[in-house]
Amino acid sequence: MQVEIMKKLDVIEKENNIKILYAIESGSRGWGFASKDSDYDVRFIYIHPTDWYLSIEDKKDFIEVPINDLLDINGWDIKKALLQYKKSNPTLLEWLSSPIVYTEDSSAAQRMRDLLPYYFSPVPTIYHYLHIARNKYEEIMSTEQVKIKRYFYILRPILACMWIEKNNTMPPMEFSKLMAAQQLDGILVNEINKLLEKKTSGLEIDIEPKSPIITDFLKRKIYYYEQYLKTVRKEKTSDYNLLNALFREILKEVWGG
Known part of the structure; x- marks a missing residue:
C-alpha cells in the first residue's frame, strides 16, 4: 500500500502544482490499533510556489482526495498549518508525531516540532x-x-x-x-x-x-x-513572529529566491 500512497501523493503534487513537505499516517494505523480491514488515513502539509501567496483574495487552503474505501488522503497548505499550529491544534500536533511517515522533504515539520515548547497549550x-x-x-x-x-x-x-x-x-x-x-x-x-x-x-x-x-x-x-478544567487557567497566547519567519524561510528553502 505504501507504493500506491506515494504514487497518489506524486499525482497530487503534479495536478495541484504544489510541493508536499510532509505526509504521514493518521487514524487507527498511526494510533497503533488498526484492525485487519482498517483504512489508510493519509494526511499531508504542502506548499504552493511563492507567487500563489502574493494576492489579496482568499484561496482554498486544503486538498481532499477521496480515493476509495481503503484510502483517504487530505492535506493542509503550510499557511493554514502554521495558523492552526499557533492555536495548538491537537490534530496538527498529532500529525507531527506520527510514527508512520511517508515523506518529509523539507525542514518544516522538524522546525515545527522544535518550536512546540513555545506554542503548545x-x-x-x-x-x-x-x-x-x-x-x-x-x-x-x-x-x-x-x-x-x-x-x-x-x-x-x-x-x-x-x-x-x-x-x-x-x-x-x-x-x-x-x-x-x-x-x-x-x-x-x-x-x-x-x-x-x-x-x-x-x-x-x-x-x-x-x-x-x-x-x-x-x-x-x-x-x-x-x-x-474548572480549576486551571488558559495560558497566554503566543505571537506570530516565529511562525511568520518560518513560513518565509520554508518558501525560500523549497522554491529558492
Whole structure:
C-alpha cells in the first residue's frame, strides 16, 4: 500500500502544482490499533510556489482526495498549518508525531516540532481530548453492544488528558506509549489488552458486550477532567513572529529566491 500512497501523493503534487513537505499516517494505523480491514488515513502539509501567496483574495487552503474505501488522503497548505499550529491544534500536533511517515522533504515539520515548547497549550488540548471522549462515551452508553474500536476512541483521548496533566507536553500519538506512561489498575490493563488483541486481529465491525471495568474507568476520568478544567487557567497566547519567519524561510528553502 505504501507504493500506491506515494504514487497518489506524486499525482497530487503534479495536478495541484504544489510541493508536499510532509505526509504521514493518521487514524487507527498511526494510533497503533488498526484492525485487519482498517483504512489508510493519509494526511499531508504542502506548499504552493511563492507567487500563489502574493494576492489579496482568499484561496482554498486544503486538498481532499477521496480515493476509495481503503484510502483517504487530505492535506493542509503550510499557511493554514502554521495558523492552526499557533492555536495548538491537537490534530496538527498529532500529525507531527506520527510514527508512520511517508515523506518529509523539507525542514518544516522538524522546525515545527522544535518550536512546540513555545506554542503548545495544555488546557485547550485537554478540552479537545475531553470533548472527543465525552461524546464517544455517550454513544457507547446508549447501546448494550459496543464496537470494540469505540472503546479505543475514548480510551486514547482520556489517556492523552492524563499525559498532559502529568507532563504538560503534547502526548504521543501511539496508544501503546500512552498506556505505558500510566500506572493503571492491573485488572483494567488486562481488560484493555484483551480488547486490543481482539481489535487488531479482528474486523472494524466486531462488537462486544459493554465492559463495566472500562466504562467505569472512563466515567470517572471524564468527570475528573470536567472538574479539573474548572480549576486551571488558559495560558497566554503566543505571537506570530516565529511562525511568520518560518513560513518565509520554508518558501525560500523549497522554491529558492
